[in-house]
Amino acid sequence: MGQTAHGSQRCRSWCRPIRRAAMIKASAPGSIMITGEHAVVYGHKAIVAAIEQRVFVTLTPRDDQRVVIRSEIADPLEIALADIAIEGPYRFVLAAVLQHRAQLPSGFALDIRSEINPTLGLGSSAAVTIACLGAIARYAGAALEDLHARAHKIILDIQGRGSGADLAASLTGGMISYDNTGEISPLPLPPQLGLKYCGYKTPTAVVLQRVAEDSKGREDEIATLYQDMGESAQHAIDAALTQDWQRFGAELTRYQGFMETLGVSDDVLDQIIADARTTAQATKISGSGLGDCVLSLGTLPQGFTAARVAEQGLIIDG
Numbered sequence: 001m002g003q004t005a006h007g008s009q010r011c012r013s014w015c016r017p018i019r020r021a022a023m024i025k026a027s028a029p030g031s032i033m034i035t036g037e038h039a040v041v042y043g044h045k046a047i048v049a050a051i052e053q054r055v056f057v058t059l060t061p062r063d064d065q066r067v068v069i070r071s072e073i074a075d076p077l078e079i080a081l082a083d084i085a086i087e088g089p090y091r092f093v094l095a096a097v098l099q100h101r102a103q104l105p106s107g108f109a110l111d112i113r114s115e116i117n118p119t120l121g122l123g124s125s126a127a128v129t130i131a132c133l134g135a136i137a138r139y140a141g142a143a144l145e146d147l148h149a150r151a152h153k154i155i156l157d158i159q160g161r162g163s164g165a166d167l168a169a170s171l172t173g174g175m176i177s178y179d180n181t182g183e184i185s186p187l188p189l190p191p192q193l194g195l196k197y198c199g200y201k202t203p204t205a206v207v208l209q210r211v212a213e214d215s216k217g218r219e220d221e222i223a224t225l226y227q228d229m230g231e232s233a234q235h236a237i238d239a240a241l242t243q244d245w246q247r248f249g250a251e252l253t254r255y256q257g258f259m260e261t262l263g264v265s266d267d268v269l270d271q272i273i274a275d276a277r278t279t280a281q282a283t284k285i286s287g288s289g290l291g292d293c294v295l296s297l298g299t300l301p302q303g304f305t306a307a308r309v310a311e312q313g314l315i316i317d318g
């Protein structure tokens with residue numbers, strides 16, 4: 001900028017040290033499905049719990065209109081705010097940026113660090129989405145009240161299906177009952193929960209698609225099955241509310257039977273569950289099935305790891 005007749009006056013304002021917007025830190029926990037899988041996608045209730053493995057995000061404001069995203073799981077991405085498209089390994093994060101593009105004061109760098117093993121179905125995409133959305137919304141000065149609905153929209157736009165249960169647990173922490181209208185209620189915590197990874201995983205979107213295809217021509221049968229699953233999840237919620245963990249366990253065991261009828265268990269999962277039942281009070285698949293994790297309640301069976309429920313959901317600092 002050249003010197004003008006008003007140069008010295010102008011200098012008094014723009015030569016002042018610029019107060020840079022502060023860094024924002026956010027974190028959110030991963031989650032595990034306790035019961036209600038699949039039926040929750042079709043309007044029934046589920047129980048989901050946040051776990052003590054978190055995603056940490058640091059948002060550092062930039063002086064330009066560019067966004068830089070760095071993490072351990074993919075190459076860094078640098079892109080102009082104006083050019084953002086929802087694609088690639090950072091698509092959930094980019095969708096969160098797009099939701100706030102008009103309100104952002106400038107570009108920023110986003111550093112993402114995760115304690116959650118992305119191979120396991122521990123809600124890592126949901127935790128990344130909630131933590132990034134929280135940090136970006138705070139930077140944009142946007143309201144945080146409807147964060148779950150906005151995060152759910154991101155998941156539905158990208159995956160086409162998804163109940164948003166994992167997003168709810170990442171947001172609130174604790175163990176909660178959830179339905180896909182976004183109704184969330186805290187529940188008392190059960191005694192010891194355990195998890196065992198079966199060694200492979202089918203992505204949730206693929207399992208949901210397969211179940212939807214297998215349901216064609218059997219719509220009434222599947223609707224009745226979802227109804228039974230929903231009732232079992234509701235009984236488990238009622239049992240949790242009265243801390244009747246015996247009844248709670250019985251409903252988890254019953255739910256595994258429904259998962260088998262739905263066709264999302266397999267020989268490996270069946271065997272892990274059968275072995276674990278000699279020790280644990282209850283065992284079932286946790287999540288969409290066709291791989292991934294088995295959940296146990298009560299005494300930890302051999303090969304299972306304790307799953308500690310995280311009390312704190314989304315935390316935003318700055």
Ligand SMILES: C[C@@](O)(CCO)CC(=O)[O-]
Pocket residue numbers: 033036037038039040041121161162163164165166204286287288
């Ligand atoms: C299978 C499902 O119910 C649980 C996946 O963890 C899918 C969903 O809730 O979005």
